Amino acid sequence: MIKFTKAVATGNDFIIVDNRQSGTAGTDLSALAKKLCDSKQSVGADGLLVIESSKKSDFKMRIFNPDGSEAQMCGNGSRCIALYAFIKRIAKKDMTIETIAGILNASVNGDVVKVRLTDPKGIDWNFCLMINKCPYKLSFIDTGVPHVVHFVEDLDKVDVKNLGSHIRHHGEFSPEGTNADFVTVTDKHNIKVRTYERGVEDETLACGTGAVASAIISAEAEKMTSPIIVETRSGEKLKVYFEIKDGNFKNVYLEGKAALLFEGMVEDV
Numbered sequence: 001m002i003k004f005t006k007a008v009a010t011g012n013d014f015i016i017v018d019n020r021q022s023g024t025a026g027t028d029l030s031a032l033a034k035k036l037c038d039s040k041q042s043v044g045a046d047g048l049l050v051i052e053s054s055k056k057s058d059f060k061m062r063i064f065n066p067d068g069s070e071a072q073m074c075g076n077g078s079r080c081i082a083l084y085a086f087i088k089r090i091a092k093k094d095m096t097i098e099t100i101a102g103i104l105n106a107s108v109n110g111d112v113v114k115v116r117l118t119d120p121k122g123i124d125w126n127f128c129l130m131i132n133k134c135p136y137k138l139s140f141i142d143t144g145v146p147h148v149v150h151f152v153e154d155l156d157k158v159d160v161k162n163l164g165s166h167i168r169h170h171g172e173f174s175p176e177g178t179n180a181d182f183v184t185v186t187d188k189h190n191i192k193v194r195t196y197e198r199g200v201e202d203e204t205l206a207c208g209t210g211a212v213a214s215a216i217i218s219a220e221a222e223k224m225t226s227p228i229i230v231e232t233r234s235g236e237k238l239k240v241y242f243e244i245k246d247g248n249f250k251n252v253y254l255e256g257k258a259a260l261l262f263e264g265m266v267e268d269v
Contacts, residue, residue: 075208
């Protein structure tokens, strides 16, 4: 049997497993993610977060998508696992987390968790991409994982699953693909975002790295200043902080509420 904790941050839900002591030694974590994230036949979640020992940080976080693929980073997942690590006394309220994308800094203050992400890279502004014979003006940014940002006037009318899937699988981003974010700017400090997530292969209620990607691209496109408030599909809001140094975005933080919902036991795969 494997012990797990269900957690949520801004509508993103995750299953957390402590791989150091949960009895998962030798378990196929990819297969475990596929099994546990299935909302019809198991716990259900947007991803599986696995805690492992680290020589570089307080602990290492591995992220598995519902399709079994391993992700480099997850913004809301990192906030959930930071809260878990603090409550379970794995780390103090200020901690470091090792990920494939790099070392993250996290701070827990009650139910609010703030994470410093790796600096954005690979930014490509305002390029045109043909999708279903129609031109779309997009921007690309890597906030630990790849994201494409597209500005729209009416966010509610966007077919996120259909258009997001076309962007995600477009040959321009092969072979890894990309996440797709659809953004409406409401004023100089507020945006609304809907995200199609690679690996989930559908729209999710929130995406931390997508919120950061959308905020950074909006800051450049609309001359917005830090912090930017991001309203997610769940209706909950995230704060994105950043600095601009020599034309580059640095010291990027993601802040919002997180919660541990319940614990349980499941059979190994």
